[in-house]
Amino acid sequence: MLIPSEGELFKKILGARWRELHPDIQARFDKNPLPGKPLFYTGSLSELRCSRLGKLLGYLSMPFIKGALMPYDDADFPVDIQVYSKHNCASIFKQRLYRLNARKPVMFTSYMAESARGEVLEYVGMGLGMKLLLDVRDGNLHFESDGYFWDILGVRIPLPDLLTPGKTFLCHRNNSSNQFDIRIEIRHALFGTTFTQAGVFKEVAA
Template sequence: MMIPSEGELFKKILGPEWCRLHPDIQARFDKNPAPGKPLNYTGRLSELTCSGIGRVLGYLTMPLIQGALMPYNDADFPVDIQVYSKPDCASIFKQRIYRLNGRKPVMFTSFMAESRKGEVLEYVGMGLGMKLVLDVRDGNLHFESDGYFWQVLGVRIPLPGVLTPGKTYLCHRNNNANQFDIRIEIRHALFGTTFTQAGVFREVIA
């Protein structure tokens, strides 16, 4: 089995749009993390916020999907990211360790996979996930969620939008060959912005 990379999946999904990505972003996602040889990134979050509704959702979901929705407000703290693959598995896994100020570190792992229909799916735990739509703007990579689901016995059950944290928007913006910005916003149709994360990261070269 070919060692998977996010780049291979994104190239397939984006088609000709892939060529509009900044070459540094193309090179970053083209790297294939062989099993036992993860890619490591480190950085700092300048912004971590949640609204009142977001805080409630964060605490309610913490036992199931710890770290996916963090019920905290914080700033200027380190985050470590590890991107890895598993033997005989086409999914790409991403582990994040948030080293918040005055709290125990929070670890959150998700994985990305391609559906049979050629969709990009991200799973956050307990069968919960979201479909992602990719777009290239000004050479940077943007993701938008296009519905959440709960997967049970291989069947995806759509979740009503009002019962989710909101629509997720993520931007991967290039700074230089070894540094990039990430900004995530989750916006609910009724309650507005529920969660925000923003930070700067760089690859750790061994």
């Protein structure tokens, strides 16, 4: 049975730099969610913002990749996350439930996989995804998108950068053994920052 782990994939990609990560982050990603036994995290977003272009892209994409690009401005609302695996599947899935203020909750699920070339890929729905580059800075884990694509029957078709929401930057910053910050920014080459999310999370028992 395949037991996928983000930690194992990140160790492979980072090589010796894995040891530069804060030990709490290493321990967090070393956990393997067995099928039927997901990992649970809860927290809140202190910031959810998008530009005018972000709102347009968010509303246009909502029917296809609901939640990947939320066209809202909000703050201080709870978020629940499940990280899980499936039987005989090498991907790791993340389901996020955003409990927005004065709106219906939004659920968004993505999954992370390793390509045949050893790349880290994240899929957000309808075959759309991005390649991710990993880095370690000050003991914290950083992700940066390196191109978006549309996967059709196993063939990855690159999307022109200017026709995407922009380059994605994510920082996983450690606070303590059971708490971490996440900050996500998407920046378009011509139109600047299109989306921002920032929040704090902790692991909880099932």
